[in-house]
Amino acid sequence: MTADHAAELEALHPDAFGWAMHCCGGDQSLAEDVLQTAYVKVAEERARFDGQSAFRTWWFGVIRFTALEELRRMKFRQSMLGRLLLRQATPALHPSPAEEMAQSERARHLRTLLAELPARQAEALHLVFYQDLTLAEAAEIMCVSLGSVRQHYERGKTRLRELLKHSPLDGHE
């Protein structure tokens, strides 16, 4: 990993954390672990930037993939077979009460509303409005076509506005 890439990772760190939070459903500790694992992957060159896309797009794709890996493992651990084989109880994917208090009420409420959207729509909205990416960049991170992401984006906007109309954020702060 070059010094330039390390500097880019540092510059993207806050937004990368925000993306990891979104991928982990608002679970802060899980988001931190996922982000840390993604850093280790880069350090061990298990994830290598090949220059075929923008660095940010590639990096967010790594975080997304790492989060999906961990969520699958958690799902297995929570399954009956997983509990039988591992003989342990695994907590469900929820932020702890302390973490919930740390997050602002407004941000938590928005996350709750986004959780009511289909995953792809919420992802598209986050990447475009939160991360300020283009639809093409969002499509690359989500591994879907540009047409698909545009559809998710438009439907997500409509749906989120409906939810905000019935449950505005202003009353939560």
Place this chain on the structure above:
Amino acid sequence: MAMNEPDADLRTVFAHQRKADHELAPAWNPDALRKRSTLAHPSVHWLRLLVPALACVLFAFVWFAQHKPAQREPSLADALPVLLSSQAQAAPLFASLDVAVSRDSWPSDFLTPDHFNLFNP
């Protein structure tokens, strides 16, 4: 991509969330690129292979136990009864027939009209 004016409301909403997440983000640590992952990955991978492997072995065992290979069957030549023994080969094929019967007359001549019976001069 140019944002439409109506989307400014959503952008504002997400901007608040972005600001809140940035406050929660852990401080950047250069050692983050050298630390080991903190995710617990129990050695479950071999377990996930073991159960299906055992299931395949058990299935194969039951399958072969129920479908035993058939006993070796004798060849067709050995299975057929003896039609002609080698001792009979020396004897004429139609031994019951009278070999003195000439070719001009046959035992069945009496069954046919005379004009069908050929006589050599």
